[in-house]
Each structure stands twice: as structure tokens, then as C-alpha cells.
Amino acid sequence: MYAEVGHAVRFVDVVVRQGHPGPAVPAYRHAAQKRVDAIRFVREEDIPWDVVIDELDGRVHAQYGLLPDPAYLIGTDGQVAFYSYWTHVPTLRDAIATLLAGGGKGVIGEQRLPHPLAALADGWRAIARGLPQSADDMEAAAPGSTLVLKAGSLAKPLLAPWSLTSRHWSRPRVAAALLIIGVAAVGLSLVRSSRQLRA
């Protein structure tokens, strides 16, 4: 998306707290730790736009809602034009096109629901940096989720292009997808538990 609209829209990432800490990526205690990870983030994700580092106590993150992965489209008048609670590229692309068509100002709306495909395709990447603790904690918080995310990671070559073009789903469709993912997660978790018991 940056290649398409980066000339017309300034992209800025704010690096916040560790979402899934682990031995190699512990919770931040000093600003210097956060800067090291921000530099890694830019390098590993090959990010060409501005990346800034939030204060240690997450002051700016808190002002903007404290969610894990939100994106705000801000007009040239300083007003929030569009709020994507869970960053979704196709929805943001549409919002950017609408905003630019309106001269860079205006209120477009918000998108609250996460997009299951995007979460499936990219969810494992962050967890993988904090192994093994990050996966253990994620699994304890949401049983089966790590297996589903790992499967999504393996299927990423198929899922990623689809997630970048898939339009936002209706509430019933999101609910059905989350239900299927939940059932799959619980099923995988049960299978793994029974194998561990037999071993």
C-alpha cells in the first residue's frame, strides 16, 4: 500500500510495549531497549516510512486507545478521518482513496472488527520473536491459538495475498470465521493434550 499512496500520505509507525514478551524480548524497563527493538523492527519488516518510539509508560499509546494494532488516518486539518481498530489494509486503502478524493480532509468512519485472514497470515510473526514464553502464554490465554497461528504462518504464501485484497467481512461472516477458528483451536488443543497424556 505504501508503494501506491506513500507519495500522498505520510506513514508513521509508533512502537509501543512488547505485546508478547519472551526471554529474548523482555518487557521494556528502559527507553534504550525500546529503541533497539524499533531499529530491529524497521530492519526485519523492511519499513521505508517514519518509525517513532513511544514513551516508556505508553503515554501516546494510551491517548490513542491502547489497542494492540490500531491505525488512524488523520486529515490535513488534524482530525481523525478513519479509525481501524485492527489494521486492515484493504479497508485503509479504501479510506485513503476517499480522503484523497475529498482533498485530504473529512470524516469517513471507523472499522472495529478484526479481519480473520490478516490475523491468521501475520499473527505468528510477533509470537515467534518471544519463544518459548510468548507461545506458552498465548496458549494459556487462548487455548489452541498458537497452533492456529502457526498453521496460518505455514499457509501465509496463500493467505497473505488474499488478506491484502479481501474486503472487510460482514459481522455474521466475521462471527462465523471466529467460531470456526475457535473450534479448530480447541480441537487442536485437545488433540495435543491427549498426545501429551499418552506420551
Added chain:
Amino acid sequence: MTAAARPYNFDRFDRQHVIEDVERTMRGAGVAPGGFAPDFSLPAIDGELFTLSAHRDRPVLLRFASYT
């Protein structure tokens, strides 16, 4: 432990974090469309200070991201 007493920089991700994220989404935490984006000045990775309000020449796509 109450949610308010939980540290911002947590050592372990747990179920309460999932619950808090769902709750924040449902109640619409953050800045609603039409509201003014809170201004900030934060260091970029090169050490330069980035001030949001100094960049009004074009729209800004502001994303909050974690390394993990």
C-alpha cells in the same frame, strides 16, 4: 489484581489482556472519527524528534505497532 493496577509493560501475556482488548474494542476506546488527533513529539529511530502537528502538508496514516 484489578486491570487498573496492571503494569503497562507487562512481563507475561495472559487472558486478562485478551479480555481488555475485546472490552476496549467494544466500548470504542481511542479517538473517534471527527475528533482531533492528540499531538505528540516522539523520537524517531535516528534520534530526531517527530511532531505530529508539524506534518499537515498531507494526511497521516498513524499505526501503533509492537515488535512482538
